Amino acid sequence: MNSSRLSNFALVLSLALFAGCGKPPATTADSAPAAPAKIKLGFLVKQPEEPWFQYEWKGAEKAAAQYGFELIKQGVQDGEKVMGMIDNLAVSGAQGFVICTPDVRLGPAIMARAKQRGLKVVLVDDQFVQDGKFMTEVPYVGMSASRIGAQQGQALAAELKKRGWPIGESGVCAITFEELDTARERTDNSIAALKAAGIPADRIFKAPQKTTDIPGSFDAANVLLTQHPEVKRWLILGMNDNAVLGAVRALEARGFTADTAVGIGINGTDCLDELRKARATPFFGSMRVSAPSEGFMSAEILYKWVKDGTPPPLDTRTEGTLMTRENFEQVLKAEGSAP
Numbered sequence: 649m650n651s652s653r654l655s656n657f658a659l660v661l662s663l664a665l666f667a668g669c670g671k672p673p674a675t676t677a678d679s680a681p682a683a684p685a686k687i688k689l690g691f692l693v694k695q696p697e698e699p700w701f702q703y704e705w706k707g708a709e710k711a712a713a714q715y716g717f718e719l720i721k722q723g724v725q726d727g728e729k730v731m732g733m734i735d736n737l738a739v740s741g742a743q744g745f746v747i748c749t750p751d752v753r754l755g756p757a758i759m760a761r762a763k764q765r766g767l768k769v770v771l772v773d774d775q776f777v778q779d780g781k782f783m784t785e786v787p788y789v790g791m792s793a794s795r796i797g798a799q800q801g802q803a804l805a806a807e808l809k810k811r812g813w814p815i816g817e818s819g820v821c822a823i824t825f826e827e828l829d830t831a832r833e834r835t836d837n838s839i840a841a842l843k844a845a846g847i848p849a850d851r852i853f854k855a856p857q858k859t860t861d862i863p864g865s866f867d868a869a870n871v872l873l874t875q876h877p878e879v880k881r882w883l884i885l886g887m888n889d890n891a892v893l894g895a896v897r898a899l900e901a902r903g904f905t906a907d908t909a910v911g912i913g914i915n916g917t918d919c920l921d922e923l924r925k926a927r928a929t930p931f932f933g934s935m936r937v938s939a940p941s942e943g944f945m946s947a948e949i950l951y952k953w954v955k956d957g958t959p960p961p962l963d964t965r966t967e968g969t970l971m972t973r974e975n976f977e978q979v980l981k982a983e984g985s986a987p
């Protein structure tokens with residue numbers, strides 16, 4: 649073979665290699681073993697606009713950074729969105745997801761679709777229900793609803809006593825959402841604690857909210873306030889901060905102030921702007937539960953289950969502490985989540 653034939657041969661060979669590989673011949677660096685693909689996990693929440701869930705996502709992001717997995721966050725406001733998202737997660741190679749479902753009765757359908765798609769599921773906040781019973785076989789991370797509810801009721805009773813309000817002219821506005829179990833557990837136990845502290849049952853009025861947002865509780869409170877113009881001082885409870893905030897707005901519209909109404913929420917995330925207001929409003933405080941911790945823990949449990957097969961704990965509960973205008977900055981700082 650003469651030299652020009654040889655170089656033609658080399659050219660043809662390298663072109664063939666080039667065409668075959670779709671990229672230039674491998675270099676030494678390319679031939680090193682590829683890094684394993686990152687584990688992908690979803691984190692789906694029912695109300696992405698609520699600060700509670702944004703803080704939960706922050707906690708989950710911290711877990712993703714610490715363990716080196718990819719986190720896919722998505723709002724799922726109804727069943728159709730959940731089902732579509734399960735399919736998307738599977739197609740994108742995810743191996744599981746954490747979910748706060750838009751409806752607890754979707755549990756069996758969500759589990760069936762996840763199983764079909766080979767995805768592991770961890771629940772946060774709202775536990776799935778099947779035939780009226782909790783699906784306790786699905787790992788769950790959430791607040792101790794009954795204890796936190798009871799603390800809310802005790803704190804409200806203590807405020808009533810401190811102010812020396814006569815019970816005969818006072819009333820309790822209990823914003824309820826009984827179709828959600830964690831909500832019902834919170835408000836039932838709050839009401840029970842108020843009764844145990846001596847508030848008569850006939851001074852406690854339930855106002856059911858149709859939607860779990862501020863407009864929903866505003867409307868519910870308005871109906872109640874119209875029915876009871878004789879009540880001069882109000883205590884307000886509800887399943888979360890937004891439930892109490894809506895009622896506070898309705899009371900303010902009728903001239904009530906921090907001197908004539910006291911509300912205590914639950915979450916401690918959706919009330920920060922309210923507590924920062926220069927003048928005190930009837931929103932007195934909130935049972936602070938750490939949303940970032942719940943987000944971190946649920947994501948961590950799922951990650952370890954996917955990565956190492958670590959059996960997930962089935963029931964993980966978090967506790968709450970009373971946070972008020974006076975101490976909320978310290979509480980946030982101590983938790984390391986001051987925004």
Ligand code: FCA
Nearest residue numbers: 700773774791830888915
């Ligand atoms: C429910 C409520 C949220 C939060 C969470 C822990 O999902 O809707 O606001 O309180 O429980």
